[in-house]
Amino acid sequence: MSRRLAAWSAAVVPGAALAYLLLAGMFGLFNVNRGYRANTLAEGGVAIYVRTNGVHADIVLPTRAHEHDWSIAFPPAQMRSLAQPVGWIAFGWGDRAFMLETPTWRDFRLGTALKALAGLGPGAMHVEYVARPHDFDVSELLIGQEQHARLVKAIEKSFRRGGDGDPIRIDAPGYFDTDAFYEAVPTFSLRFTCNEWVRGVLSDSGLPTPAWAPFEQTLFWHLPKPARRER
Secondary structure: OHHHHHHHHHHHHHHHHHHHHHHHHHHHHOEEOOOOOOOOHHHOOEEEEEEEOOOOEEEEEEOEEOOEEHHHHOOHHHOOOOOOOOOEEEEEEEEHHHHHHOOOHHHOOHHHHHHHHOOOOOEEEEEEEEOOHHHOEEEEEEEOHHHHHHHHHHHHOOEOEOOOOOEOEOOOOOOOOOEEEEEEOOOOOOOOOHHHHHHHHHHHOOOOEEOOOOOHHHHHHHOOOOEOOOO
8 A cells, every 4th residue: 555655646746746837837927917017216106126035035115105104013123133224124925934944945844844835824924124125136116106005005914913903023033133023814825825925916016927926936027137136
């Protein structure tokens, strides 16, 4: 029986993985929001960024823009060591256990990853104040006030909130001195990954995205070519 199970797994698992990759590539070709037109600074446009570490994508926004101030919901005092807000703030969503227990790829554990893929744990949001977006590999988009408002709303609805309506900070150290973790919804799965969260937020805001993006590579197919970080 064990031999049959092993043989079945050896045949099915690679096939399922290949089918997943093919579906990701196929849906990645479809461009959502084809009518998007980049605004200009003269039109009141504001720059936002999608950054990548080669695996995971985040959204980087001005801390203050179009009458919205992120530092009200995420005060510097909630970060490990930040005296005052800086110009930019980054949002990245994922599985809570994986994000908290895998600060670097050296900390990767297969069991933690499998639990995340099974959707057994809650989500978390990583919020980080950033001095300069171009310290990372980023793709820049110029968006108008209406798109910015939709983007803010899409990000805000991903947070789990307490009785006072504020995002719930997770009692855990961040990766750096300028970041923190917060409770978030929904849960991670093979269908809904960290990069798919970014895609969904951008899509809800009327920005160009593929139809599905479990991987960051397909997400960037429809964004301006990332600029390499400044050295």
